[in-house]
Amino acid sequence: MKKNKGMIVGFLAPAVIIFLIVFLYPIVRTVIMSFFNIESVTDAFEYWEFVGIDNYTKLFKTQIFVLAMKNILKIWLIGGIIVMALSLLFGVILTSGIRGKKFFRAVIYLPNIVSAVALATMWRQYVFAPDYGLFAKFFQLIGADKLAEMQWLAPENSFKALLIAYCFGMVGYHMLIWMSGIERISPDFYEAATIDGANKLQQFRYMTLPLLKGVFKTNITMWTVTTSAFFVWSQLFSSVTANKATIVPVQYMYLQIFGAGNAVTDRNAGYAAAIGIILCLCVVLVFTICNAFIKDDDLEF
Amino acid sequence: MAKEKEKKVKDKINWKKEARLAPGYIIIIAWVIFTLVLLGWIVAASLSTTKEIFAGEVLKFASGIHFDNYIAAWGSGGVATFFMNSLLYSVISCVALILICAPAAYVLARYTFLGNKLIQTSFVSAMGVPITMIVLPLFCLVANMGILNDLFASKVTLIFLYIGINIPYTTIFLLTFFANLSRTYEEAAAIDGCPPTKTFWKIMFPMAQSGIVTVTIFNFINIWNEYFLSLIFANSDQLRPVAVGLYGMIQSMQYTGNWSGLFAAVVIVFLPTFILYLFLSEKIIGGVTGGIKG
Numbered sequence: 022m023k024k025n026k027g028m029i030v031g032f033l034a035p036a037v038i039i040f041l042i043v044f045l046y047p048i049v050r051t052v053i054m055s056f057f058n059i060e061s062v063t064d065a066f067e068y069w070e071f072v073g074i075d076n077y078t079k080l081f082k083t084q085i086f087v088l089a090m091k092n093i094l095k096i097w098l099i100g101g102i103i104v105m106a107l108s109l110l111f112g113v114i115l116t117s118g119i120r121g122k123k124f125f126r127a128v129i130y131l132p133n134i135v136s137a138v139a140l141a142t143m144w145r146q147y148v149f150a151p152d153y154g155l156f157a158k159f160f161q162l163i164g165a166d167k168l169a170e171m172q173w174l175a176p177e178n179s180f181k182a183l184l185i186a187y188c189f190g191m192v193g194y195h196m197l198i199w200m201s202g203i204e205r206i207s208p209d210f211y212e213a214a215t216i217d218g219a220n221k222l223q224q225f226r227y228m229t230l231p232l233l234k235g236v237f238k239t240n241i242t243m244w245t246v247t248t249s250a251f252f253v254w255s256q257l258f259s260s261v262t263a264n265k266a267t268i269v270p271v272q273y274m275y276l277q278i279f280g281a282g283n284a285v286t287d288r289n290a291g292y293a294a295a296i297g298i299i300l301c302l303c304v305v306l307v308f309t310i311c312n313a314f315i316k317d318d319d320l321e322f
Numbered sequence: 323m324a325k326e327k328e329k330k331v332k333d334k335i336n337w338k339k340e341a342r343l344a345p346g347y348i349i350i351i352a353w354v355i356f357t358l359v360l361l362g363w364i365v366a367a368s369l370s371t372t373k374e375i376f377a378g379e380v381l382k383f384a385s386g387i388h389f390d391n392y393i394a395a396w397g398s399g400g401v402a403t404f405f406m407n408s409l410l411y412s413v414i415s416c417v418a419l420i421l422i423c424a425p426a427a428y429v430l431a432r433y434t435f436l437g438n439k440l441i442q443t444s445f446v447s448a449m450g451v452p453i454t455m456i457v458l459p460l461f462c463l464v465a466n467m468g469i470l471n472d473l474f475a476s477k478v479t480l481i482f483l484y485i486g487i488n489i490p491y492t493t494i495f496l497l498t499f500f501a502n503l504s505r506t507y508e509e510a511a512a513i514d515g516c517p518p519t520k521t522f523w524k525i526m527f528p529m530a531q532s533g534i535v536t537v538t539i540f541n542f543i544n545i546w547n548e549y550f551l552s553l554i555f556a557n558s559d560q561l562r563p564v565a566v567g568l569y570g571m572i573q574s575m576q577y578t579g580n581w582s583g584l585f586a587a588v589v590i591v592f593l594p595t596f597i598l599y600l601f602l603s604e605k606i607i608g609g610v611t612g613g614i615k616g
Contacts, residue, residue: 146585253565
């Protein structure tokens, strides 16, 4: 293989070099930045002031950042439960042998290919609209006046609205992951179980669920990675200056760097870097916990 | 007697199956109808007038179908510029990504050498790195190069970034694909005296076509819908892709109150990926889980 050395280097070089520029160098620099006080993100290294872990401790004393972390945690947890439950339910229904599976699957996944900005706009300007909105009309129709009159986009409800709209968009993706897991389970198992007299519910509880452990881990990991970058939806559901109910860390970070309105008073790129690190650590933490509790290969099938 | 019993059991199972499927149908159909109503109404609203939208009479088309919303959004609304930008960014990035990642993926899949595992692990981990971890130094780098005011240089930078952030995913996706191709083709080519580089471009690359098409669709959709990087690095309307451009339009529409125009813009923005999906949904859906398993 030695004579292929030139080819290996030549084929790998572009990808690896770009990777080093776009990933490795920035990650290392972000880690370093998080320990410094940096007035402007473009400042040269000479102007950085070492502050140790001050950026982190200060962040957790900043009310708005704590609020942002709480919000993202709520989105991760509540949204996660809703999305996982719905996507698993849909996945199970679609693999249970109903007609039109391909069509249903395609429609449910559809929101994932639409730009989040467009999707969020649809929800804001149509579903949640007070007069002609889908929710208003629908709840009027079924006589739920209280829900029909609900001002979804008012500050006190905007977080709920955001969560509903976001979950709607995410279900399809996770459903596909569940489905691929369910379809990998051999039909022989179910046949055997049916012969042994297990009903569908028992089969689901005692066969499908345990066999889906690995898929569950994949789902949680993917959900955590997407949630850690949560930004567009928040920005569309409220500009922070008007409403802090839907602020999330990435948005706070963005404001730290590019400043807007009165939400952020002192600018420090070190804070922004620290936020990036905190989010990354959250992802690593979830990943580690998942790996510790859910072993991939303890069940063979 | 035995036969009868068997029949009975079969019937029982069927009945149970149907009973269990009915709620499933109801749930799925309700969700699907909601999705279709949502999209359908947006399309209808984009063809109607702001007045009709507020009157809740979108589906009546009392004043006819208004294609002029689209003309206005495309022209004076500025969607044309965003659209062309997105098209330019997505197409160039997708082509470049394949040219860069396919050879890398092939080498990683086929040859054992020092650092192979390291590169693979790095790429896989990079897929889980939040973009917030990398955006600050990149911005610093670009800003200090002093090119944020130069239109052409900014476009090149954006394309470079779109390529960069999608390299790990594209490489890993293609890697699993190449790993599954049989080695016999290369062996045959080697016996016939074909150099390995030529073997790759002439034989293996074309054979990976279906994987390349799938990953390109994903890259196209990702780059078309990309928001965060574009928001930071595209600082003028001439540079903005559709996602960020649309956000700006929404902000200004709230003052002009031209809702039908806004919905027309929304439709224009999601139309390209939607059309792609219409024809290639099976391939896309197959690719979603294919990429993860690997």
